[in-house]
Amino acid sequence: MADIKQNRIEIFLDENKESIASYVPPAKFDLDTSELEDGEHTLIIVAYGDDEKRSIRKIKFFVRNGPGIAIQGLRENDVVEGKISLLVNAYGGSTAEKWEPTTAETPAAIPSWIWIMFILITAWAIFYFINEWKPTEEFANTPTYKNLQMPVEKKVVVNETATNGADLYRKSCSSCHQENGQGLTNVFPPLMSDDVINSDKTDQHIKIVLFGLEGKVINGVKYATPMPSWESQLSDEEIAAVINHERSSWGNKGKLVSPEEVSKIRAGGK
Incomplete structure (x- = not known):
């Protein structure tokens, strides 16, 4: 009577040429990973048919019986130079009697977006509280709350020199040079964009206002109308x-x- 051939399965591990087990399917077996080094391994299952034709299946898996390793400050394929600071942590493992969360968590900086969200939410909460909070009726009737509700008189700070200058110009100068500073064509010169007025040198401008001017040619135009002197009418x-x-x-x-510059030129005369 001829031998009846059966399907069979042989199991290999990594690159070992000798099988670690051989079974007639279906088969159930236990793989003891405690004897393996931590890291990547390959389980190779070779199945033979009754005609000795075979098929192969490879399954990659990772073994971690030792403690896990976490690292902060360096990632795979990073490009670095000089000295870098690293934080390395090891946690868990099959030899640990119990799992300790404090050893499993590697400290890390709080992300910037969390800080931004915290600040925005806090600012919104303060704004909402200030604008929407309403006191109880009992507190609203107390002198303390009523004093808080009293309007505070705001003191407006006015640039007195600028205001005084505008008033004086309106009273003494605007009839000729106009309130818009554009003067009258061929009669009174414009002050807007004038070279003397926009110059860093102030002497000529002061002398014109102090002692007056007549027959001045400005931008090719001769202004015959004299400008009066304000020496005796206005203070420094x-x-x-x-x-x-x-x-x-x-x-x-x-x-x-x-005013000191005006006083100096006034004393020097024309």
Whole structure:
């Protein structure tokens, strides 16, 4: 009687040429990984048919009987140079009597987006509390709350020099040079974009206001109408205020003057 051939299975591990087990299917077996090194392994199952034709299946798996390893500060394929700081942690393992969460967690910096969300939520909560909070009726009737509700008088700080200069210009200069600083064509020169007014040198501007001017040619136009002297009518402070108004209005950006500069030129005369 001829031998009846049966299907069979042989099991190999990694690159070992000798099988670790041989069975007639179906078969159930236990793979003891405690004898294997931690890391990647390959289980190779070779099945033979009754005609000795075979098929092969390979299954890759990882063994970790030892403690797990975590590292902060270096990732796979990172490009680094010089000295780098690393934080290495080992946790778990088959030899541990019990699992300790404190050893399994590797400390790490709190991500920036969490801080941003925390700040935004906190700011919104404060804003909402300030605008939406309403006191109880009992607290609302106390003197403390009523004092908190009293309006605070706001003190408006006014640049007195600028205001004074604008008023003086309106009263003394605008009838000729106009309130918009554009003057009258061929009669009174414009102050807007004037070279003297926008110059860093202030002497000429001060002299014109102090001592007046006549027959000046500006941008090819001769202005015959004389400009009066304000020497005897305005103080050093008032002349400085008018000049500073002209140097900071209508787009002008000239250097401002002080009453002391006006006083010095007044003393020197024409």
